[in-house]
Amino acid sequence: MRRVTILGATGSIGQNTIDLIVRDPERYEVVALTGARNLDRLAADAVRLRAKVAVTSDDDSYLPLKERLAGTGIEAAAGAAALSEAAARPAEWVMSAIVGAAGLVPGIEVLRRGGTLALANKETMVTAGPLVMALARERGGTVLPVDSEHSAIFQALVGEDVSQVERIIITASGGAFRDWPLEKIAGATLAEASSHPNWAMGQRITIDSASMFNKGLELIETKEFFGVPPEKIEVIIHPESLIHAMVGFADGALMAHVGPPDMRHAIGYALHWPERRPLPVARLDLAKIGAMTFRTPEAARYPALALARRVMEQGGLMGAVFNAAKERALDGFIAGEIGFLEMAEVVEQVLDTMWSRDGLQNAELSLNTVLQTDALARIRAAEAINRMK
Ligand code: NDP
Numbered sequence: 033m034r035r036v037t038i039l040g041a042t043g044s045i046g047q048n049t050i051d052l053i054v055r056d057p058e059r060y061e062v063v064a065l066t067g068a069r070n071l072d073r074l075a076a077d078a079v080r081l082r083a084k085v086a087v088t089s090d091d092d093s094y095l096p097l098k099e100r101l102a103g104t105g106i107e108a109a110a111g112a113a114a115l116s117e118a119a120a121r122p123a124e125w126v127m128s129a130i131v132g133a134a135g136l137v138p139g140i141e142v143l144r145r146g147g148t149l150a151l152a153n154k155e156t157m158v159t160a161g162p163l164v165m166a167l168a169r170e171r172g173g174t175v176l177p178v179d180s181e182h183s184a185i186f187q188a189l190v191g192e193d194v195s196q197v198e199r200i201i202i203t204a205s206g207g208a209f210r211d212w213p214l215e216k217i218a219g220a221t222l223a224e225a226s227s228h229p230n231w232a233m234g235q236r237i238t239i240d241s242a243s244m245f246n247k248g249l250e251l252i253e254t255k256e257f258f259g260v261p262p263e264k265i266e267v268i269i270h271p272e273s274l275i276h277a278m279v280g281f282a283d284g285a286l287m288a289h290v291g292p293p294d295m296r297h298a299i300g301y302a303l304h305w306p307e308r309r310p311l312p313v314a315r316l317d318l319a320k321i322g323a324m325t326f327r328t329p330e331a332a333r334y335p336a337l338a339l340a341r342r343v344m345e346q347g348g349l350m351g352a353v354f355n356a357a358k359e360r361a362l363d364g365f366i367a368g369e370i371g372f373l374e375m376a377e378v379v380e381q382v383l384d385t386m387w388s389r390d391g392l393q394n395a396e397l398s399l400n401t402v403l404q405t406d407a408l409a410r411i412r413a414a415e416a417i418n419r420m421k
Contacts, residue, residue: 033061040129042067044234045152064118075100087118128153143173150302152178159352161256176302183298184276184289199280203270207242220372230273248340262344335376352405357382360413381416
């Protein structure tokens with residue numbers, strides 16, 4: 033029996049992870065499942081998977097969760113400390129699928145005890161990549177990528193010498209507005225930004241795909257995960273979303289990872305790593321697909337990409353600034369405070385202010401400074417949003 037924990041079990045990645053685990057009940061013992069507001073799903077899955085503990089991040093939801101688990105023998109817990117405690121419980125494999133910067137601290141707890149962290153939460157790498165990798169090395173922990181692009185790169189690098197990598201190309205679907213006239217995008221509604229042409233995902237990452245803030249996060253994540261300099265990492269629009277990433281080597285070979293847009297592939301690869309096992313994903317019929325197309329992302333359509341490149345160059349705490357400002361700007365767009373394109377303006381203003389006025393150039397990178405920077409960037413983003421109203 034392999035002990036597993038799923039952080040963010042009630043979300044899109046969490047549910048896909050559960051889908052794989054329930055297919056092989058003899059193999060897995062579920063230690064902890066965590067969620068936030070979806071208590072019905074959290075409790076139902078905790079019972080179905082016979083988890084030891086179910087945790088909601090929301091302090092006020094302790095009693096409602098406890099009531100739902102009454103008589104089942106499953107422990108209920110709530111709040112940030114309980115989340116970290118659940119992550120710290122011994123388990124052979126932990127899925128990190130909380131959305132946003134809230135995933136950072138629980139993920140760090142897993143690495144502190146030398147555990148294996150399957151990382152869907154890209155914000156962990158964006159905000160604290162060097163810390164996370166150093167902690168894993170120091171404590172003998174393992175970080176496995178789950179983002180489809182990073183899983184693809186990871187797979188293309190098996191048995192390869194990273195020093196011979198010439199370039200890494202991550203693909204992007206282009207999101208909901210890839211074919212819209214540019215002048216129409218400023219007026220895009222929440223519903224329009226929340227529909228993805230190829231992938232079924234949580235709402236926040238779907239909107240981040242339309243703006244390409246998601247791809248911006250992934251650029252930074254690629255640099256941190258694989259230790260490749262920014263100028264070797266490219267983004268290309270590939271509307272069919274069949275190639276997830278490509279790695280180019282010194283001899284000119286380009287290794288592409290091709291598969292259907294189904295996150296259970298990347299999750300399953302991380303779940304079974306270092307082995308490969310059969311997965312319930314569709315097999316591609318290439319003759320039926322016929323063609324795959326590629327195009328360069330337009331800078332005016334996707335300002336998030338240039339902002340991410342700037343963050344890759346600046347490094348240090350700027351990843352935490354980028355992510356927190358983006359999260360606050362996204363909240364602002366979801367709440368109707370700002371328009372779709374204003375999200376990038378907010379992030380740009382916060383990057384400018386915090387780099388020059390708040391003196392982040394020489395700041396030390398530690399868990400504390402990351403958390404403080406995250407909090408300050410949200411305040412700066414709220415100020416920028418207020419100026420735009
Ligand atoms: P969802 O929004 O579907 O799920 C998020 C999960 O996090 C839910 O379990 C949610 O609980 C929980 N949660 C929300 N807020 C908090 C909080 N403050 N503290 C603790 N838990 C919280 O997101 P996705 O599954 O789409 O994405 C999860 C992560 O994986 C993100 O970082 C995303 O970028 C990344 N990712 C997702 C992909 C996808 O295909 N969906 C692909 C690649 C990466 P509840 O639902 O109970 O409120």
